[in-house]
Amino acid sequence: MPRVVHFEIHADDPDRAAAFYRAVFDWRIDKWDSDAGEYWLVATGADDAPGINGGLMRRRGPPPTDGAPLNAFGCTVDVDDVDAYAGRVEASGGAITVPKMAVPQVGWVAYAKDTEGNIFGMFQTDENAR
Numbered sequence: 001m002p003r004v005v006h007f008e009i010h011a012d013d014p015d016r017a018a019a020f021y022r023a024v025f026d027w028r029i030d031k032w033d034s035d036a037g038e039y040w041l042v043a044t045g046a047d048d049a050p051g052i053n054g055g056l057m058r059r060r061g062p063p064p065t066d067g068a069p070l071n072a073f074g075c076t077v078d079v080d081d082v083d084a085y086a087g088r089v090e091a092s093g094g095a096i097t098v099p100k101m102a103v104p105q106v107g108w109v110a111y112a113k114d115t116e117g118n119i120f121g122m123f124q125t126d127e128n129a130r
Contacts, residue, residue: 007054076121
Protein backbone atom coordinates (compact mmCIF):
# COMPACT_ATOMS: atom_id res chain seq x y z
CA MET A 1 0.00 0.00 0.00
CA PRO A 2 1.56 3.40 -0.95
CA ARG A 3 2.49 5.64 1.99
CA VAL A 4 3.32 9.32 2.38
CA VAL A 5 7.10 9.50 2.67
CA HIS A 6 8.00 13.19 2.40
CA PHE A 7 6.48 16.66 2.94
CA GLU A 8 7.49 20.12 1.74
CA ILE A 9 7.12 23.48 3.40
CA HIS A 10 7.11 26.49 1.07
CA ALA A 11 8.48 29.75 2.49
CA ASP A 12 9.15 33.31 1.34
CA ASP A 13 12.24 33.36 3.59
CA PRO A 14 13.55 29.79 4.02
CA ASP A 15 16.12 30.78 6.67
CA ARG A 16 13.41 32.43 8.78
CA ALA A 17 11.13 29.40 8.32
CA ALA A 18 13.95 27.01 9.25
CA ALA A 19 14.63 29.01 12.42
CA PHE A 20 10.93 28.85 13.32
CA TYR A 21 10.62 25.06 12.90
CA ARG A 22 13.89 24.48 14.74
CA ALA A 23 12.64 26.60 17.63
CA VAL A 24 9.11 25.20 17.76
CA PHE A 25 9.71 21.50 17.08
CA ASP A 26 13.48 21.08 17.41
CA TRP A 27 13.57 19.73 13.86
CA ARG A 28 16.99 19.35 12.24
CA ILE A 29 17.03 21.44 9.05
CA ASP A 30 20.10 21.46 6.84
CA LYS A 31 20.60 23.17 3.50
CA TRP A 32 21.18 20.55 0.80
CA ASP A 33 23.67 21.48 -1.89
CA SER A 34 22.02 20.34 -5.10
CA ASP A 35 22.12 21.20 -8.77
CA ALA A 36 18.30 21.28 -8.58
CA GLY A 37 18.34 24.60 -6.66
CA GLU A 38 17.83 25.75 -3.10
CA TYR A 39 16.49 23.04 -0.81
CA TRP A 40 16.65 22.30 2.91
CA LEU A 41 16.25 18.79 4.33
CA VAL A 42 13.95 18.53 7.37
CA ALA A 43 14.46 15.69 9.87
CA THR A 44 11.47 15.47 12.21
CA GLY A 45 12.77 12.69 14.44
CA ALA A 46 14.95 9.63 14.78
CA ASP A 47 15.09 7.31 11.77
CA ASP A 48 13.76 4.41 13.85
CA ALA A 49 10.77 6.40 15.15
CA PRO A 50 7.37 6.57 13.40
CA GLY A 51 6.83 9.58 11.17
CA ILE A 52 8.20 11.18 8.06
CA ASN A 53 10.86 13.73 7.19
CA GLY A 54 10.56 16.47 4.63
CA GLY A 55 11.97 19.49 2.94
CA LEU A 56 11.76 23.25 2.90
CA MET A 57 11.97 25.34 -0.24
CA ARG A 58 11.65 28.91 -1.45
CA ARG A 59 8.07 29.74 -2.42
CA ARG A 60 7.63 30.06 -6.19
CA GLY A 61 4.34 31.92 -6.23
CA PRO A 62 2.11 34.08 -4.10
CA PRO A 63 1.84 33.14 -0.43
CA PRO A 64 -1.40 31.81 1.06
CA THR A 65 -3.80 34.50 2.23
CA ASP A 66 -5.78 34.67 5.45
CA GLY A 67 -9.05 32.79 5.12
CA ALA A 68 -7.82 30.79 2.11
CA PRO A 69 -7.79 26.99 2.17
CA LEU A 70 -4.65 25.35 3.52
CA ASN A 71 -1.80 25.19 0.99
CA ALA A 72 1.26 25.05 3.21
CA PHE A 73 2.54 21.47 2.91
CA GLY A 74 2.98 19.30 -0.16
CA CYS A 75 3.16 15.58 0.56
CA THR A 76 5.09 13.09 -1.56
CA VAL A 77 3.93 9.50 -1.71
CA ASP A 78 6.34 6.57 -2.17
CA VAL A 79 5.35 4.49 -5.21
CA ASP A 80 7.02 1.63 -7.06
CA ASP A 81 6.35 3.05 -10.55
CA VAL A 82 5.78 6.78 -11.13
CA ASP A 83 4.50 6.20 -14.66
CA ALA A 84 1.90 3.66 -13.54
CA TYR A 85 0.66 5.88 -10.74
CA ALA A 86 0.52 8.90 -13.08
CA GLY A 87 -1.83 6.84 -15.22
CA ARG A 88 -3.96 6.02 -12.19
CA VAL A 89 -4.16 9.75 -11.30
CA GLU A 90 -5.43 10.63 -14.76
CA ALA A 91 -7.81 7.65 -14.87
CA SER A 92 -9.33 8.80 -11.59
CA GLY A 93 -10.03 12.39 -12.72
CA GLY A 94 -6.79 14.03 -11.60
CA ALA A 95 -4.03 15.62 -13.67
CA ILE A 96 -0.26 15.51 -13.83
CA THR A 97 1.04 19.01 -13.10
CA VAL A 98 4.78 18.28 -13.30
CA PRO A 99 5.76 15.31 -15.47
CA LYS A 100 8.21 12.69 -14.22
CA MET A 101 11.70 14.05 -13.75
CA ALA A 102 14.92 12.62 -12.39
CA VAL A 103 16.38 13.43 -9.02
CA PRO A 104 19.88 12.31 -10.04
CA GLN A 105 21.09 9.18 -8.26
CA VAL A 106 18.02 9.22 -6.00
CA GLY A 107 14.92 8.46 -8.08
CA TRP A 108 12.03 9.84 -10.09
CA VAL A 109 9.41 12.38 -9.03
CA ALA A 110 6.20 13.69 -10.57
CA TYR A 111 3.54 16.03 -9.20
CA ALA A 112 -0.20 15.67 -9.62
CA LYS A 113 -3.41 17.54 -8.86
CA ASP A 114 -6.31 15.66 -7.31
CA THR A 115 -9.95 16.27 -8.16
CA GLU A 116 -10.10 19.00 -5.50
CA GLY A 117 -7.12 20.94 -6.86
CA ASN A 118 -4.63 19.75 -4.22
CA ILE A 119 -1.07 19.16 -5.39
CA PHE A 120 0.97 16.15 -4.22
CA GLY A 121 4.12 14.36 -5.30
CA MET A 122 4.87 10.77 -6.19
CA PHE A 123 8.39 9.39 -5.78
CA GLN A 124 10.02 6.23 -7.11
CA THR A 125 13.42 5.26 -5.70
CA ASP A 126 16.02 4.56 -8.39
CA GLU A 127 19.75 5.13 -7.77
CA ASN A 128 20.26 5.01 -11.55
CA ALA A 129 17.95 7.99 -12.25
CA ARG A 130 19.59 10.63 -14.45
